[in-house]
Amino acid sequence: MQALTEQELHNLGMNIVGKKLEQMGYEFVAINSELKKHPQFVLFKKGEPTIFVLVKTTNNIQFPEEYDVLWMETFKSHAQKQNAKIWFAGIGIANAESVDLPVFKDQPYYVAFNDFIKI
16 A cells, blocks of 8 residues: 655645535636645635635644644735735545554545635
8 A cells, every 4th residue: 555645645635625615616716736835726706805725734633724823924914915815724634544544545534624714
């Protein structure tokens, strides 16, 4: 069995968030799935301000929505200059057999994702 790389785990989280955003009726202006490049999604919906979505995928399924507050403050000022809102998506993905094991390709896993945190 082959464990997912950090980038593959991130891409899995991106797919989960992307599907939810599509269901919510958003159009994607831009998508960036490169690790540590933000925002991951720039959204458009007629009549609403631009939304930057930040995606963090972690193997912590109990507290996936934790984020670096100091870093978020820096990003907030960038978003304000663009007249954009920020949504944070913290996604926990863990091995279905044991959270102590990595997530393996083509093996079952748990997903912990409640909703977007509007910053």
